[in-house]
Amino acid sequence: MNLAVRDIRHSAGRFAFTTVGIGLLLMIVMGMGGIYRGLIHEATLLVDTVDADLWIVQGRTRGPFAEVSRISGSLEDRARAVPGVAEARRFVSHTIQREYQGRPLRMVVQGLSWPEDRGEWVPLVAGRPLGRSHYEMIADTSLQLPLGASVRLGKDLYEVVGLTRGMVGSGGDGLAFFTVADAMAIQFDQPGEAIRLERAARRARVEAVDLGRLQPQLLDRAEGLVSGIPALGGTQISAVLVSLAPGADPEAVRRTFGTWPDVTVYSTEEQRELLLSGMVDKARRQLGLFRALLIVISTIIIALIVYTLTLDKVRDIALLKLIGARNPVIVALILQQALLMGAGGYALAWWWGRYAFPRFPRLVLVTPADLASLAVIVLVISTLASFLGIWKAMRVEPNTVLAA
């Protein structure tokens, strides 16, 4: 006869409420694990999706995700000339916050190396890749921009021609893909007054030197576009992405780039590791610690619940002892109830999580491996939690029945 099941059946309402409480607690534990996984997934999503073999970044820096990286746009052409390189693309990435229809619009502006890269590799859920060199964008659905929408960024209007889903940056902001030229125009957009002031300042600096006075043409150039001034106008990008030719020796290509003193080269795996160990490291450690804390709290709460349930059954336990029930019968009563509560709570947490987690503002990624590990954790904490109740039950004297 299973005493645990019969007791639960008798106090079904109370047991259900308790299990609901435990389920909510376990859903938070599950969610914390999901947020942790989601953080890692989002942080490395772009690195994994962009499909590059090598990342060339500013010398002695850790790349565009860890810190500011500025390299010359011409590096793309230098990289293409290296034996073993099949393709080199410019990479521009920065986060902006603007307004769209009265709401804040925060996005990671991602430059595609037009015309080689039109965003064909971006997983689209609607629309198409970029078809023009300017004024088109592919937006993640999290940005809530409909297909065909026009968004003003800087001085220009950009039309949403494609939609992707789940493409976010390490901060959880949706990605928006533009050509590199547009991405840079958005990044370096300045108000007209600022441009006029800068030009005036340049003219003043040129007038202050002999060369400026002797060469009036220089004064005209100083007042013109930045791109028209060779000394100032070099395109600055974040990185160059290199894809190797089939059969190329990656180490040999790396060694070649390693001889260039102005850049540092990383493999995709190294870039990934830099992200995890640098940018998201503290956040994931904090989540990990918080999750561990929640597991400890869950254990204590389940232990107290089991202890209270045991206190309610002291007379029944005493009677069982009086009529000669062996300890395993009593231990099984308490342990099975703790395990059933844990299992019920786990099932509820999983079920609720399926509906709740997709509604979270950032990705909550619960993997089968995490579900399995949490199941084992629940099993362990339910067992540990039952020890307090079992300890109490073992101390109950049979003559407690006679005391009342």
Add this chain to the structure above:
Amino acid sequence: MNITAPAITVEHLRKVYGSGHTEVVAVRDASLEIARGEIVGLLGPSGSGKSTLLTAMALINPPTSGRITINGEAVLDGPRALVDLRAFRRRHLGFVFQKANLIPFLTALENVQIAMEVNDVAPWAARTRALELLGYLDVEERARNLPAALSGGEQQRVAVARALANDPTLILADEPTAALDSTRGRQVMELFARIAHERGAGVLVVTHDHRTLDVFDRILDVEDGAIQCRKNGSAAPEA
């Protein structure tokens, strides 16, 4: 089961609580014997030591000194257990209390069945015997009810059925009629007498109910921790 041996023999039992100036002698040099098939009443005022004597005989409150033998097997020598007491209780003792003390989440049938299942009786056999016992005690029709749905008398009869489950050598009852009206109290006492005489179990009943003394084969009075006198003319020995 040794059917020729007395159900229980208690020799020079003494129980002392506390020590030094806080020492209280609850039972002093009590000796008694209950034969199988005999029903014995244990009377005495509150605090006289009868409950201490009962719990010592129930093997849940070891005496300070003295010896207890049940069914011919020495069980306790002073506080020292000579056998596994819990296992011994399971096989040889049945208990009935002032309150029925049924497990609230088990049906009447299961309350009887559990006493046999903890004694390693197969569930189907335990169920069959439990139904038979409930029939014997006229509560078979309430077998599937939870205790809360039973009257006080029905609960007490289920408790008696539970006490009989393992065909015990000795049934110990602590004021089993206290919570019942006089009619039902009388019925329960007559039931104990029937169990003793028909089933051959020794029955010891602690009671305050003087209206039912006629059912006992023998009555023992406990006063100040000692068994003082004997009534109803039994030949059973006592100190």
